Amino acid sequence: MFEIAPSILSADFTRLAEEIAAVEAGGAKVLHVDVMDGRFVPNITIGLPVVKSIRAATDLTIDCHLMIVEPNRYAAEFVKAGADMVSVHVEADPHLQRTLTEIREAGGQAGVAINPATPLSSLEEALPFADFILLMSVNPGFGGQKYIHTSTDKLRRLRRMIDERALQTRIEIDGGIDASNIEKIVAAGAEIIVSGTGVFGKGNPTKGVKGLIEAATVWV
Numbered sequence: 001m002f003e004i005a006p007s008i009l010s011a012d013f014t015r016l017a018e019e020i021a022a023v024e025a026g027g028a029k030v031l032h033v034d035v036m037d038g039r040f041v042p043n044i045t046i047g048l049p050v051v052k053s054i055r056a057a058t059d060l061t062i063d064c065h066l067m068i069v070e071p072n073r074y075a076a077e078f079v080k081a082g083a084d085m086v087s088v089h090v091e092a093d094p095h096l097q098r099t100l101t102e103i104r105e106a107g108g109q110a111g112v113a114i115n116p117a118t119p120l121s122s123l124e125e126a127l128p129f130a131d132f133i134l135l136m137s138v139n140p141g142f143g144g145q146k147y148i149h150t151s152t153d154k155l156r157r158l159r160r161m162i163d164e165r166a167l168q169t170r171i172e173i174d175g176g177i178d179a180s181n182i183e184k185i186v187a188a189g190a191e192i193i194v195s196g197t198g199v200f201g202k203g204n205p206t207k208g209v210k211g212l213i214e215a216a217t218v219w220v
């Protein structure tokens, strides 16, 4: 029903393979990789060579979140480097339909990421070409930020938008999610839950993932 996608941005990069094995042991199915260029967002992180290395080290689904300008120049390259899912920001790409199609043609799942202040209406025409939407619940750029509370209502509206159109587009949500708020986020219709600090923050990523799964599961 839902999957936890640990964001390696909060992992210890000197021990990346161990950190990945630890989240897998906790039950994570997706690995969220934040690619930042210092232009679309005020931070620089990792790129294609690291994705290639991760691909060689794990069978988990690799989900690359491109926070870069001109994402069309690189999106398919990330699929070739080993990403299974690639998302590009609606704010960064005037030719979104083309980029999504190129990601799919390269064999990846194509996603559209959307910032907190960008209206959902900007997704409307792109929805049929997207395998998933990445709803940002913080302004992208850094881990460890506070969940923007209006995101839950935006998430419900996105859920409705997809269901009304009878689309299979999945919803991923990213930013400020931990054991304290994950339950309401899953209840509002999110299917892939990104968490960086919530997984790696306390130094035991296996426990971190398990804690999130438990917190999101309503026991009857």
Ligand code: DX5
Pocket (backbone or CB within 6 Å): 007, 009, 010, 032, 034, 065, 138, 139, 140, 141, 142, 143, 144, 145, 174, 175, 176, 177, 194, 195, 196, 197, 198
């Ligand atoms: C923010 C990134 C997120 C970030 C999430 O720009 O897109 O994926 O790593 O980190 P937390 O869960 O700590 O907010």
Ligand code: ZN
Pocket (backbone or CB within 6 Å): 007, 032, 033, 034, 065, 174, 194
């Ligand atoms: Zn992200």
